[in-house]
Amino acid sequence: MFTDQERFERERELVLRSPQLVGYRSELPTPGSFCTKTVMDIPVLLTRGSDGIVRAFQNVCTHRQAPVAKGCGAAERFVCPFHAWTFDNRGSFVGGPGREGFPATIAAGANLTELPAAEHSGFLWVGLRPDAGPLDIDAHLGDLGPELESWNIGNWAPVGEKVLDVPVNWKLALDTFAENYHFATVHRDTFAVFTKSNCALFDSYGQHHRLVFPMRHIGDIADQPEESWEPLNNFVVIYALFPNIVLSATVANGEVFRVYPGSKPGHSVTYHQNASPMDFSDESIRKAADDVFEYAHASVRDEDYPLAADIQRAMNSGARAEMIFGRNEPGLHHRHSVLDEALGESTGESPGI
Numbered sequence: 106m107f108t109d110q111e112r113f114e115r116e117r118e119l120v121l122r123s124p125q126l127v128g129y130r131s132e133l134p135t136p137g138s139f140c141t142k143t144v145m146d147i148p149v150l151l152t153r154g155s156d157g158i159v160r161a162f163q164n165v166c167t168h169r170q171a172p173v174a175k176g177c178g179a180a181e182r183f184v185c186p187f188h189a190w191t192f193d194n195r196g197s198f199v200g201g202p203g204r205e206g207f208p209a210t211i212a213a214g215a216n217l218t219e220l221p222a223a224e225h226s227g228f229l230w231v232g233l234r235p236d237a238g239p240l241d242i243d244a245h246l247g248d249l250g251p252e253l254e255s256w257n258i259g260n261w262a263p264v265g266e267k268v269l270d271v272p273v274n275w276k277l278a279l280d281t282f283a284e285n286y287h288f289a290t291v292h293r294d295t296f297a298v299f300t301k302s303n304c305a306l307f308d309s310y311g312q313h314h315r316l317v318f319p320m321r322h323i324g325d326i327a328d329q330p331e332e333s334w335e336p337l338n339n340f341v342v343i344y345a346l347f348p349n350i351v352l353s354a355t356v357a358n359g360e361v362f363r364v365y366p367g368s369k370p371g372h373s374v375t376y377h378q379n380a381s382p383m384d385f386s387d388e389s390i391r392k393a394a395d396d397v398f399e400y401a402h403a404s405v406r407d408e409d410y411p412l413a414a415d416i417q418r419a420m421n422s423g424a425r426a427e428m429i430f431g432r433n434e435p436g437l438h439h440r441h442s443v444l445d446e447a448l449g450e451s452t453g454e455s456p457g458i
């Protein structure tokens with residue numbers, strides 16, 4: 106499951122054909138906004154048109170394949186830095202110098218390749234196959250859609266993006282988010298200081314799941330009247346969106362982890378983004394949100410992923426053929442069961458004990 110090349114290639118295909126959550130609605134705040142992403146190595150440009158509609162394109166010039174946009178901002182036109190071929194924010198080729206060098210027929214087909222795109226539940230979504238037709242995110246999320254929308258995370262202020270390119274299978278990377286059994290050991294001096302270890306509420310939503318991790322201070326409310334309990338002040342909520350996205354949400358912080366299969370079974374790339382409900386008009390608040398992001402990122406970079414890389418090394422060696430998923434790790438059972446099912450590999454048995 107974690108080292109086989111043939112299986113890995115089928116998993117890559119599955120990710121390539123799945124709707125991909127790529128960021129927050131707030132990254133395209135107004136008509137004319139744009140942002141750029143890398144999704145499964147594919148450069149993607151997202152725009153919000155004057156009609157308010159979100160569109161996505163391959164961020165690949167139709168001339169010589171240079172990216173036509175970098176970073177994010179507002180622009181009505183995108184000028185390729187290589188030879189100045191120019192496109193509008195609906196992807197249409199609008200001109201370029203030296204037209205006499207090309208037959209007129211090229212101009213007709215020189216538009217950027219459009220990708221299926223959607224804005225749903227506060228997030229931006231793309232499909233990576235240009236001809237696959239519109240995305241049906243309602244069907245993809247099912248009952249989870251209204252719940253994700255209710256957080257309003259998509260309207261929070263984006264804080265940044267950090268990238269982890271690691272020698273870890275993409276599912277092993279995702280699995281580090283699917284149980285809190287490891288908090289007391291791996292995160293002894295970080296998350297375990299304020300959240301409980303090995304205690305979680307698990308619910309599945311079709312191919313997706315939700316884990317609710319209690320904060321340590323949840324016990325403090327036991328003596329207070331139940332009407333005064335504020336659930337969200339006492340939990341971290343982790344959503345695993347099939348097949349490769351993790352959302353981590355609290356009332357104060359929203360995180361997106363986009364985990365992509367890399368160049369081989371033992372390689373993946375994680376894009377980590379944060380969003381904050383706070384008002385950034387005060388610079389000190391912005392700084393505090395940056396610090397929260399760095400803290401959360403460091404725990405993955407310095408605690409979870411180095412351990413996962415050690416595990417991957419052991420698996421690559423072939424020293425041991427199996428691992429164990431406990432009953433206290435239902436997120437792992439669920440992720441691997443639904444993936445097996447999607448790949449047509451369901452054995453009808455739980456993969457764990």
Ligand SMILES: [Fe+2]
Nearest residue numbers: 281291292409
């Ligand atoms: Fe962890």
